[in-house]
Amino acid sequence: MDDGRMIRPDAAALSAVTRALQSQFGNRFSDNATIREQHGHTLTWTANQPPDAVVFPQSAEEVSQIVKLCAAHRVPIIPYGTGTSLEGHVNAPFGGVSVDTSLMKRIISVHPEDLDCVVEPGVTRKELNEHLRDTGMFFPIDPGADASIGGMTSTRASGTNAVRYGTMKDNVLSVTAVTARGEIMRTARRAKKSSAGYDLTRLFVGAEGTLGIITDITLRLYGIPEAISAAVCTFPSVQDACDTAIATIQSGIPIARVELCDEMMVRAVNLHSKLALPEQPMLLVEFHGTKAFAQEQTERFGEIARDFGGGDFQWASRPEDRTKLWQARHDAYWACFTLRPGAKAIATDICVPLSRLAECVVETQRDLAESRLLGPIVGHVGDGNFHVNLLIDLDDPDEVQRTEGFLDRLVQRGHAMDGTCTGEHGIGQAKMKYLDAEHSPAALSMMRAIKQALDPLSIMNPGKHVG
């Protein structure tokens, strides 16, 4: 009996699919080894598992044709955005066809009166904001990389603005997707809210391409704030920095960004971005609003921070200073390499209830020291989410083993605090092993029943997520 699990397709099936794709897509098809490897490449230490072929569709109709063809021959389909995923989402463990959406870059419509827009999945977040600049609106979700909107939707991404603007879950109004049967469907209408049926939109957000391929996304937009003020502030300890964030949020200050860097991360950022920030635990904060309100928030935050020993404020009110500051934060992943040139970086992603964050970070720092591992920490403190950017030598088996032990303990620590093994990066391949601890058996079996019902041939990004 068929248990719905993917197996590597036989040579005849694969050959039938690739020949048909080559014939239809011409130079928008490739089975070149370099291209294939690049499409299996991920920013992780998971081994490269290239797809058998890569195809570059330009429309939902073409995606539908590809899916129908692959379904007929039971060949896996792996959606591909910009390849910036961190947990092995784009690898092809069973081979198959990588569907690269980089030619689907149309911004289909922008509706200023409704504060929304419709874009194709290959548009990146920076491209969208560039396009929107003259409209007075912006799209706030900002993972570290200049990821594609399709990929951000599929991993339920967030970033530094999530404390104020939410994650992709909160900012996708609807998607059009091609189902595992090749049908084109839309999850919801453009109304801001609806109670008409199951929330298919939220089912696709974070599904990592395992239920279908997203071919357009309707996004919420926001007016660019009249005034923005940003600052860095140092603290005696991580606990003080976290307590400041908690008190700020509790007091109702609608802080737009509140990012934690630990001592080592500040050092890396200084080295990489030629800054001279004091090498202590630090919050990077930003306030949005009218001029008077941004000023008021700034002052109130200053009072709270002082209560927790915060000092050495550096305000960046000029746009160029602010850009420099946030670029430094966004470059944190790359900055880490300055601490250990030539090392491989592994970005972790834990999220716990806010009240447990300081404790979790402090215990993690102790674990790093005891494990003799180098791992600067950045955190989206307003969400209880932080990343350890581990810098490791993959050629040292002992260090690799110590890293694996550390990663498992990190997730256990998060789970013990009622947290999750991933706040924003997703499951991909690398975190599948944590799902049994993350969810109850009944919840996991519900997820698998949904997968089985919607992708009975298990062709949509198999070997990932809950599949």
Next chain:
Amino acid sequence: MDDGRMIRPDAAALSAVTRALQSQFGNRFSDNATIREQHGHTLTWTANQPPDAVVFPQSAEEVSQIVKLCAAHRVPIIPYGTGTSLEGHVNAPFGGVSVDTSLMKRIISVHPEDLDCVVEPGVTRKELNEHLRDTGMFFPIDPGADASIGGMTSTRASGTNAVRYGTMKDNVLSVTAVTARGEIMRTARRAKKSSAGYDLTRLFVGAEGTLGIITDITLRLYGIPEAISAAVCTFPSVQDACDTAIATIQSGIPIARVELCDEMMVRAVNLHSKLALPEQPMLLVEFHGTKAFAQEQTERFGEIARDFGGGDFQWASRPEDRTKLWQARHDAYWACFTLRPGAKAIATDICVPLSRLAECVVETQRDLAESRLLGPIVGHVGDGNFHVNLLIDLDDPDEVQRTEGFLDRLVQRGHAMDGTCTGEHGIGQAKMKYLDAEHSPAALSMMRAIKQALDPLSIMNPGKHVG
């Protein structure tokens, strides 16, 4: 072959279930005709379809036992909160057991540092806010009725605060639910965000009890604003009132509430609540923040409103005046009866993109006049959502027919504007006929595949929603 559709259980199955329930639950079980009718009662014109029995569990374990028993005999289960649903959610078209959650009223935990709490489904929104009062926090979602949190979750409810605080979709962090097989599961951990698997939380929010029974809910809370200012403002036309709301939101003013009442609704509110509001299209607005910021928002809104002909501002800064104002708004459903004592009220619920709202309201007013129907209008203008409270004489077949035609045209009008047939009330029984027009065949078949996979016996609230 079994198509998964519910049929009325046979007498032996039903008798086995009711005898077992009676024996286990004693006086927390009833098959009294009045109690049964009351549990099929809804605030609609749908005919009463009472369940065969009503049971009052006190824990998730008891709910699990009830579901396992009903599943073994294939007897329908209908979850029941406060019975304030508006689309026939609690009727029992195939008989079965109504599971009344009114004894599940524990507030399990409140976490001030995390701004969240865990409550049982029978807690009502007012009870929760009463409990929270001394903590400085509140829960903002406020449908007209004092509904249960379980019911609000299941219908994806919202209310007047949604423009600022979102709907239940945005404010439920996780639920514990009993599945159709009687297993107890939790949809997510208490972290503020997660990318670990399909979003089961959002699948249960709005599922109307068709996938399982919710036994506790983790909710986001908010700090009570330091200052609140509220006002009513009249406008020359509905278009001017809507344009004021659009411009306010676009300008980035984080308006907390912006409610439209049309002329007729103002008249009803005046009569019911002994107010003397000018009988013109009107916005009721509210601003939350620090004292200075609430003041600033108020002034900016005033400027925008004046640009669109707004006048006759009445500010309510004293809490008692504000309470009176919002109580009048919340009583709108009841106020309508003053316009036609003895009539039956039917509350509609359409939601369109904000840019189309004024057009939709104006066309609807014209349709009402042409159809010779009485229907005051209230709208959550910030969301593009409005309700016509139709007052009809059910004994007049011609009026009933005109009403049915009007309701169908209202939904068609909403759909033509890329809107939805329900912004916050849900599908229940009454809106099932609109689903084919609301969703594409592939989307509906995906919803039905999910239902079939998770409730293969079709015992969970059958004959409703997409079932």
